[in-house]
Amino acid sequence: MNSNISHKTFSYNGAEAATALCGDQMHCIITPSAGLKFKDQVAAACEAAGHLAEYFQMVPIFKRYFLSDIANQAALLPQEEQCAVSVIQQPALCGSKVVVWIVMERDADFTLQADGVWADSKGRIIQGDSAVSGSDSAEETRVYLNRFSEALKVRGGNLADHCLRTWFMVHDVDRNYAGVVRGRNEVFAAEGLKEHFIASTGIGGSPAGSLVAFNAVADLSVKPEQVTFIKGATHLNPTIEYGVAFERATAVDYPDFRKVYVSGTASIDNKGQVVAVGDIERQTERMIENIEVLLREAECELTDVMHLLVYLRDIADYEAVDAIFEYRLPGVPRVLLLAPVCRPQWLVETECIAIRRKNEAR
Known part of the structure; x- marks a missing residue:
């Protein structure tokens, strides 16, 4: 380890x-x-x-x-x-x-600002839960992103340069995820996100009182040269090829460490196809392989992972998937959750954050 x-x-x-x-x-x-x-x-x-x-x-x-x-x-x-x-x-x-x-x-010295936004003296901003009203998942997504964008702008930042990670938890994801994708694409286009996107998870989950829950992390102190967008091109394709706008992973260099935000990752190949349809064990192995590829491109390893959030469509797959994680990443904090992935054929998805101190770089 x-x-x-x-x-x-x-x-x-x-x-x-x-x-x-x-x-x-x-x-x-x-x-x-x-x-x-x-x-x-x-x-x-x-x-x-x-x-x-x-x-x-x-x-x-x-x-x-x-x-x-x-x-x-x-x-x-x-x-x-x-x-x-x-x-x-x-x-x-x-x-x-x-x-x-x-x-x-x-x-840390984060303080509450407004609408669930917390900020610290270093320029970091974390978006916790906030109330939203909208007629559908697309409108809720637009409201969330536009509001977070405004929170960055009033502090001298913007989505494209300073937002490092987003989460969208979507009620009835099979029905409502398309609206999230549409709303996000519209805001990103308006905000000028064309050369790159933002590491993200879009997953099933039921918020209280809305169709979509939204969280985000931004850092106004980060300069473009500190950020690397990780592709994993041998194993994964660009997400925009199938109509969604997020980065596979984003690495951020700080003076003493590198932090890697790995987006929700499933059993996919570099053509955008589902690998091992219907086979939960093989999907889990491919998913971990994909995460490992992303981390290695960021000059990190699985042993740098700080936690794992593992999302399953079927409760019956819990023991098989948990056993694989216990074997491949023993000791890493994890939780397996009942949360359908955005494409029904994907049986499992995982996100993580990895940290490597600079004196440990490969």
Whole structure:
């Protein structure tokens, strides 16, 4: 394993926390005991998060709650948070009613601005959940992106140069994803995103009160020469060839480390075709191979991965897929979620973030 990343699993009262530490950054997946009631699972997760923050001497900068029943559970979550928050119905296939993904940093100073936007003194902006109204998924997507674009512009930035990562969680993705694609393409065209796009995940998930949930990460301090758009051309084709606008992965160089945002990645080839139709094990292996290709192009490895979000269409595939990840990426914090991929023939999709310290570069 990469000696630059330390993986540890902590057991607390009613919850287990898998962590990955790299310098001043820590990612964790907190999984409460499945046998507890929902309110007790939330309490256990929050208690575990507090212990981790104290142990690592860090503060959360982003949280995502994966819920099994958002209509009945969202109101029972903490109502005041000290960081950007995302809440989505994507049931964890381990059986817990809630699982939490948290990113923590040492000495972070994010503060809430407006509409779910959090900003820090370094020029970084994280878009948490925000309310949206629209007649369909395309309009909601346009509203989200235009609003985030405006948040960047008033601070001297823009989508094309400074937005590094987006997430679109889409209710009834088989029906509504086309609208997300249309809305995103329209905004990107208006914003001048022609030479490159933004690393992204577009996946099934039910928000509270809308068709689409949106989160994003931007950094106003980043210069174009710090950013590399990763293609993986031997294994994947440009997404625009099948009508969607996102980068396969984006690598960002900072003085001390490189961070790689790997978009939602499935079992695809460089012609844009699904590999291993109907075979969950082979699709999972090809998907991991694709991720490995992207990371190597960014001069990173699977051992640099800080966490994994794994999306499945079929709950029955959980054990087979989980076993493959346990073998290929042991110790890396992960959660497997019931969240249909945007193309029905894709049975599984995974996203991740990798970090490599500069003194560890290949």
